[in-house]
Amino acid sequence: MIHTLNENDIPALLALSQSAGWEHTREDWRTLLLAGTAYGHRDESGRPVSSLVVTEFGPRMAALGMLIVCQKNRRLGLAHDLMRHAIAGNRPTDRPLVLVAGSKVEGFYTPFGFKTVERISKLQAPPGTQVAGSGFADKIDLVPLDDANRMRMIGLDHQVHGYDRSRMLKVRLEQACVRQVALKKGQETLLGYGAGVLQGEQLLLGPVIGFNLFTAQEMAAALMESHAGPVRIDVPHQRRDFIETLLASGFEELDQQPIMLLNATELPGRRDHVFALTSQAWS
């Protein structure tokens, strides 16, 4: 039987994601539960042995993420059960569903009708890495993301994604340890925004939304500036130029993973402005 999971389940969910080798923290799980709904099976003691998080972005998109089944309950059909539950509960029924699949798990989702529409590169930088300057730093003002520019940031995010991510963004930005917006030098024109959350020693950078490569580059450099540990970032292949820039700055590619869609053939919005995902759970 599938249950809706809640904040009391966070310790067990954390153990579940750690057992899969994932880096999510207690705070990540808290944010996931605030922004979306987690489903899972429980064992006899009531402890979750599986998870799937559905995050709704209004009537035009929902994201699936955090599909995990604990080792000893695998190959019993639990993951299929959770996927069928999420697809059957999707409203409207033809609403697109998006997910980022593990590089070796793509084939699990295709029988449900999911198709790969894009890929991301999962990149990591060792401590002390600095993103190369764009040469356009003097054209951009980087200022804190605060109440004064929050509504405009949400508006930009809506345009870029083509659906409303405001609820998820609100909680993720509260969790973020660094966040800023990029403005055209001396003006109010919003060029982009970025944020990052801590996962232990590691800074997970994202979202990074930018008008162009140079904006993204300057934002990434500034967001990483005060961080002494390693950095992780997921960059869509549509921004191969950003991937090349990061690789040239000392990042290395850990993996490539598919972004998959059901009920749609392409991602809406103006995705060429997405330089980094917010998290794989929200695509």
Ligand SMILES: CC(C)(COP(=O)(O)OP(=O)(O)OC[C@H]1O[C@@H](n2cnc3c(N)ncnc32)[C@H](O)[C@@H]1OP(=O)(O)O)[C@@H](O)C(=O)NCCC(=O)NCCS
């Ligand atoms: C992937 C995962 C969720 C599957 O959970 P599960 O409950 O064992 O899956 P089910 O029992 O519902 O289905 C098993 C069937 O799914 C398919 N399947 C499972 N993993 C697959 C994969 N990596 N690629 C393709 N098909 C896969 C197979 O048909 C499998 O049947 P088989 O074992 O007889 O070949 C589980 O292995 C897991 O938690 N892995 C670690 C976390 C992870 O990678 N999650 C997915 C992130 S995108």
